[in-house]
Amino acid sequence: MGEETKRNVRLVSAPEPISTKKLQDEIISLEPSTVLEMFELELGRFSGKSFRFHPGTVFKGNLVFDEKVYHALPIEVDQFEVKGDGSLPRPHLRVSNVDGVISNIMEGYDDFVGLKIKRIRTFLKFIDSKNFRHEENPFGAPDPTARFPDDIYVINQKVAENKNLVEFELVSPLEMDTVKLPGRQIISNYCTWVYRGNGCHYGNSFVRPPKKFFPSDSLQARGDPIADEKDKEFVSTKGYGFSTEGNATWQDDFTTPFVDSGIYNRTGVYSSGDYVRIGSAESQEVTMFFVAKPTGYAVTSDGGSDFFNISGSDPRIDTENWVRDQCSKTLSGCMLRFGSCNAGLPFGGFPGTDRFKF
Template identity: 30%
Template sequence: MADEGRNIAARNLLDLEPTAVLDFFKLVLDPSSTPDGFPAEIPFHAGNVFKENIIWQGVKYVPLAVETEGFEMLGDRRLPRPRIRVANDNQLITYLLQNNNDLVNAKVIRKKAFIKNLDDANFDGGNPWGQANANAEILDETWLMGRKTHESKVMVEFELNSPLDLESFSVNSRAVVSKYCAWQYRGEGCRYKGVPIERDDGSPFTDVDGATVIPNLTDGGTGFYNNPDYHWNAERTYTRGNVVVVPNKKIMVPPYDGPVPADPAPVGDGTEPVKTCYICVSGNQGQRPELNPTYWQKDGCTK
């Protein structure tokens, strides 16, 4: 079926009366930095033909003003590094950047298809051309989010990298530097489960007035990390200095205590979620730690 769909797309390119081509994009977020409640994927289309949602391959794409350049394949053996500019309506992209680690390690899936092949759900009474075919896509390629090159209230521009772009990439080696730690804090390779001490930049936890906030652990910090009572609860009222633990079930690591499971270990088989600690710097209830830095500050490590 997939080969037949590609053949249909190829014939449509040579059609004497082809219909317009639509651009579809799917932003795939990095699960390691995506807070709970965020979708794993954000599908959108350029909105240059249709100004409303479009269903393609059963997925709903929302309209969002997009400009692209540099996707062309180069003839000098250099890999392209295209740029994509996305409208920052209502600071939507800024919000995504702030809550998803600047979209580091995110992916962008780019698709192209003819209008005549869109799903029947896009039209009253079905596809008027009678050629709805989810496999008849012109293009389906994956790019890696390289870097943010511009951000304003109007738009945000990103540079994308090809998955084959391995410049400065080292295989099967790990740099060892005395001043830095290559492991994930409180995650893979790091076994620290003690009391929160400082933030990522080494600064102390502070409230809105700049006063230092001391983590308050009722048991003195013994065993709090594995105590479910310290898990954040939306119905609980927190006061200044309270410490909470937020498990991320999207990332499973070997247990902090006990034998290390076989590598790789299936999810749920001897593994447990990565846990992040937050310190309350302003009393609140129902404010998610990952999304509300006014009320919570994340425990970190300067290494």
């Protein structure tokens, strides 16, 4: 009885086969229903989760198929056609990038390069009843097995990125022309890790706990913003000149405090020296930090000192009033953050491969 139960469990959890008979009947039908196209992006090595979406041309909202929700997303795909010369297709996927939403999502995922994306197609009559009023499909009987064979592709590269769209080139897993071995490119003086992401882990207290830093309550130990992309430090007289002392800008006429203002709020009021967090829309691994520059509107406090007020400006766009905490991807940038850590530098380059003169 126990073995039979286990066998039944395996049968239930196993993927259902594709019903080619129903598919063929619908294809040769005199009045076939509309073909729907869906996509599933597997985040793989980053989180193990999947992001499902569809163009939203037939259904304006979310689409449910096989009890999985596919979000409506303004996308355009083409070049899926198979040529007669034997070459494999290289489809292109274009996604709307209004307000930099997709650019923000890609921040922690290496531009999605190397991730697997699945193209799923079926007829309207076979989608779940939940998509219709009264939960009844008026076009036919729902059947998740009645679909075209899934097309599996890998995102090969980001072709274009601007304020309007992001375009990707997809390739078949069988096409190995662009695969590089080893997987990491050997560069002597440049770190290939994603800042605060995989490999770097700056600010990740689980990988590098504060006790590994000296002192254990320093900016580096807490993972606070350190410098911009040119190694110009925030808390330094040679850099932006902010100070960790004081908790209000008008308390000191000579220094501007460096204050953690938490998650960015577009209706909040920020002054120079405040730094905020903005997380990726999809990634919980990478958090972006932005520091308010000593610019903006001069405001006089009750104490009589002037400070600068920045409000209503998105740090991701307003580079005049905000500066992003970024690593220069050099050894000096790595030293600024991990120089006081007894676990060594997580530098992603290979300094030993550089040429030396004796």
